[in-house]
Amino acid sequence: MDLEKNTANVLQEISKVAQEAGRSPEDINIIAVTKYVDLKTTKEIIALGIKHIGENRVDKFLSKYEALSNESIVWHFIGSLQRRKVKEIINKIDYFHALDSLNLAKEIQKRAEHPIKCFLQVNISGEESKHGFSLEEIDNVINTLIEYDKISIVGIMTMAPIDANSEELTDIFKTANELRLTLKDRKLKNMPLTDLSMGMSRDYKVAIQNNATYVRIGTAFFS
Numbered sequence: 331m332d333l334e335k336n337t338a339n340v341l342q343e344i345s346k347v348a349q350e351a352g353r354s355p356e357d358i359n360i361i362a363v364t365k366y367v368d369l370k371t372t373k374e375i376i377a378l379g380i381k382h383i384g385e386n387r388v389d390k391f392l393s394k395y396e397a398l399s400n401e402s403i404v405w406h407f408i409g410s411l412q413r414r415k416v417k418e419i420i421n422k423i424d425y426f427h428a429l430d431s432l433n434l435a436k437e438i439q440k441r442a443e444h445p446i447k448c449f450l451q452v453n454i455s456g457e458e459s460k461h462g463f464s465l466e467e468i469d470n471v472i473n474t475l476i477e478y479d480k481i482s483i484v485g486i487m488t489m490a491p492i493d494a495n496s497e498e499l500t501d502i503f504k505t506a507n508e509l510r511l512t513l514k515d516r517k518l519k520n521m522p523l524t525d526l527s528m529g530m531s532r533d534y535k536v537a538i539q540n541n542a543t544y545v546r547i548g549t550a551f552f553s
């Protein structure tokens with residue numbers, strides 16, 4: 331692995347894709363998903379200028395969070411979170427990308443000491459193996475979340491199937507943005523809905539073409 335080269339390639343590619351899509355590269359926040367690597371490599375990518383770090387396991391998050399407390403990092407928790415583990419991390423993270431059940435929302439409301447920036451995870455493709463609310467559930471979900479002052483819905487998060495072709499990717503990411511705009515128009519008090527968390531190593535280009543503001547990238551950096 332040549333981390334310096336990989337990082338330069340990803341940054342350059344994102345900047346190019348953004349410009350081609352008529353977007354400003356600064357509007358795309360790049361999260362390095364460090365679940366594949368140890369503390370040393372995580373420190374190296376931070377030294378290369380990456381400010382957003384994402385983890386999907388509570389134990390790994392906590393060990394890196396504690397070891398890197400001197401760095402100015404924006405911490406993202408991107409994986410599904412068990413209810414009983416909410417209290418261990420919820421007041422440490424800056425963004426939670428996987429709000430995927432109302433039971434989880436209730437627990438966050440109970441444990442959070444300040445409003446937590448959350449992405450509503452939506453399973454747009456309908457793949458059974460994927461977490462997230464279905465599009466049909468969203469109205470009901472919003473009606474409950476509106477009562478929770480410790481949850482701020484900053485955007486929609488979605489994942490596309492591994493084998494989706496570019497047409498399917500476009501469909502999924504476009505739908506995520508449309509859902510975001512429809513809900514944003516309702517101007518609900520704890521739901522700014524300014525952001526879209528979508529795009530991983532294999533599909534971030536299509537995600538950026540469809541207005542992603544947070545891309546979550548692991549493999550392209552760390553392999």
Ligand SMILES: *Cc1c(COP(=O)(O)O)cnc(C)c1O
Pocket residue numbers: 363365386408409530531532546547548549550
């Ligand atoms: C692992 C992971 C990623 C990064 O995936 P890559 O394909 O390695 O870029 C992004 N999002 C989530 C939720 C993940 O678990």
